[in-house]
Amino acid sequence: MTTELHEPFDLFIIGGGINGCGIARDAAGRGLKVALAEMSDLAAATSSASTKLFHGGLRYLEYFEVRLVREALMERETLLRAMPHISWPLRFVLPYHADMRFEGNTSVSRLLNTMMPWMKGRRPAWLIRLGLFVYDNLGGRQILPGTTTVDLTRDSVGLALKPKFLRAFEYSDCWIEDSRLVVLNARDAALRGARIMVRHKVVSAQREGGLWKVLVEDLESGVRSTFQARMLVNAGGPWVGDIIQNIVRINSSDAVRLVRGSHIVTRRLFDHDKCYFLQGQDGRIIFAIPYETDFTLIGTTDADHPDPAIPPVCTPEERDYLCRFASEYFRQPVTAEDIVWTYSGVRPLYDDGASSATAATRDYTLKVEDGDGTPLLNVFGGKITTYRRLAEAALAKIAPFFPGLPGKWTAGVALPGGDFAVDGVDRLIADLCAAYPFLSAPWARRLIRAYGSEAGAVLGAAGTAAVLGLDFGATLTAREVDWLMAEEFARRAADVVWRRNKLGLRMTAPQIAALDDWMMARRAEVQLAAAG
Numbered sequence: 001m002t003t004e005l006h007e008p009f010d011l012f013i014i015g016g017g018i019n020g021c022g023i024a025r026d027a028a029g030r031g032l033k034v035a036l037a038e039m040s041d042l043a044a045a046t047s048s049a050s051t052k053l054f055h056g057g058l059r060y061l062e063y064f065e066v067r068l069v070r071e072a073l074m075e076r077e078t079l080l081r082a083m084p085h086i087s088w089p090l091r092f093v094l095p096y097h098a099d100m101r102f103e104g105n106t107s108v109s110r111l112l113n114t115m116m117p118w119m120k121g122r123r124p125a126w127l128i129r130l131g132l133f134v135y136d137n138l139g140g141r142q143i144l145p146g147t148t149t150v151d152l153t154r155d156s157v158g159l160a161l162k163p164k165f166l167r168a169f170e171y172s173d174c175w176i177e178d179s180r181l182v183v184l185n186a187r188d189a190a191l192r193g194a195r196i197m198v199r200h201k202v203v204s205a206q207r208e209g210g211l212w213k214v215l216v217e218d219l220e221s222g223v224r225s226t227f228q229a230r231m232l233v234n235a236g237g238p239w240v241g242d243i244i245q246n247i248v249r250i251n252s253s254d255a256v257r258l259v260r261g262s263h264i265v266t267r268r269l270f271d272h273d274k275c276y277f278l279q280g281q282d283g284r285i286i287f288a289i290p291y292e293t294d295f296t297l298i299g300t301t302d303a304d305h306p307d308p309a310i311p312p313v314c315t316p317e318e319r320d321y322l323c324r325f326a327s328e329y330f331r332q333p334v335t336a337e338d339i340v341w342t343y344s345g346v347r348p349l350y351d352d353g354a355s356s357a358t359a360a361t362r363d364y365t366l367k368v369e370d371g372d373g374t375p376l377l378n379v380f381g382g383k384i385t386t387y388r389r390l391a392e393a394a395l396a397k398i399a400p401f402f403p404g405l406p407g408k409w410t411a412g413v414a415l416p417g418g419d420f421a422v423d424g425v426d427r428l429i430a431d432l433c434a435a436y437p438f439l440s441a442p443w444a445r446r447l448i449r450a451y452g453s454e455a456g457a458v459l460g461a462a463g464t465a466a467v468l469g470l471d472f473g474a475t476l477t478a479r480e481v482d483w484l485m486a487e488e489f490a491r492r493a494a495d496v497v498w499r500r501n502k503l504g505l506r507m508t509a510p511q512i513a514a515l516d517d518w519m520m521a522r523r524a525e526v527q528l529a530a531a532g
């Protein structure tokens, strides 16, 4: 059944991952009339399955991806300042050992094999130090400290490692709560006038009379609507190619390369707040990162993925590979029994014809198809780290179709809840505890890390925990879930416990099922009230 025909929007965006939501926020802030449709939850696909780093990507230097690394390095501190609740600096310990090898086909390894064949593919310490020197200085740093050398026989970060690791380098990058980043961009876009629709699938889009006619199905009600728009943005992530071929139905030589990456989460493996950057004998690297206080996050892998319709999962081979890799470093072997959760995502990389999944470019590519003044913008690749720059580049492509469009504005403008100093989290936590004395310290920290300066708005005028309503477990209350449904587009329990927070690691299956039932009933109640 097809119902209403809406007034034309300027931009219709397909995809509520970081790229779609980043573009929606930037465009809405410039005064464009924006609609965005996401067929699942915000960040349900790749943008909640990353390693969660705002980083330059040290290893991309080996592929001479200098433009990408420089842009990402410069971006880290801009982003940190705009969202100090969901992003924070991290130190990375890179243990050095003579066994370390380059991946065979990087630009640097080819150069080194020609110039210094006796190295037989080894990554010498001086080259790693040189790479870190470039990393420290390529993008400019004001907040993040530079590289240092660590004596692992004396420093506490050496305790968890095998005794053969004597020396390490330590450098800086940043953490980012990836799915909250997406949601806060969507929330900010909505506050600036964008229409954000979750569980709405774009079924077809065609040009007609100088406008796009976009057929959208509400997957909850089954109702179909047609939206009109002057320009269409395809930010479908892993589905970008599918959208070109089957939804917009145009011929295009641009293709996407789907590369799966999996992570394992174990009980906490070490007792400090630094991460490990581990180099394998196969030339790949993985990270081991302190995660959600009580856990360690280990990843990632690189494997070609055949089809976006196949949900990515961490295969037993990937699980064993990550356990084996980490066990090369840690005194205590990492085994499948240590794993409490796994997740997997698909990188939607621009297909540059690279031989291996690891070598395929991580840079983004934006392609505009003019279509006689009814343009389409296709988005390929990109990193979480470069999403804001990608959005600016997208708006530069969009601008010629909207004369008089204002210029860039997002650098230096905080995301919701992020309007406080980069080192101001402890102060906010103390203030929240003073205003709500019933909060435990971990509860207050969790709320500030999620909502920043908006945490008080989430709790409202509550004088006791009981006023916050039902307790679903792990400090999640009805008041907070109401906020997530009203302000952050959450519909189901999984949206809350895996993407608005990570309480799924602490809640039981019956608790999550009870939350889901409650949310369904609550939504029906709200819809009924709105109808009546």
Ligand SMILES: Cc1cc2nc3c(=O)[nH]c(=O)nc-3n(C[C@H](O)[C@H](O)[C@H](O)COP(=O)(O)OP(=O)(O)OC[C@H]3O[C@@H](n4cnc5c(N)ncnc54)[C@H](O)[C@@H]3O)c2cc1C
Pocket (backbone or CB within 6 Å): 014, 015, 016, 017, 018, 019, 020, 037, 038, 039, 040, 041, 042, 043, 044, 045, 046, 047, 048, 049, 050, 051, 052, 053, 054, 055, 200, 201, 202, 203, 235, 236, 237, 238, 239, 243, 247, 259, 260, 261, 262, 300, 301, 344, 345, 346, 347, 348, 381, 382, 383, 384, 385, 386
């Ligand atoms: C394992 C892994 C680790 C990574 N680690 C990092 C990292 O540490 N740092 C970093 O900077 N980057 C990292 N990345 C890269 C980063 O995660 C991705 O580049 C980014 O999330 C891609 O976002 P996107 O918006 O393009 O895609 P997505 O997040 O996948 O969003 C696309 C959305 O489009 C929706 N959609 C598709 N078709 C339709 C339709 N017809 N109608 C409506 N909606 C539709 C989908 O449901 C999906 O939600 C990593 C990626 C992976 C896979």
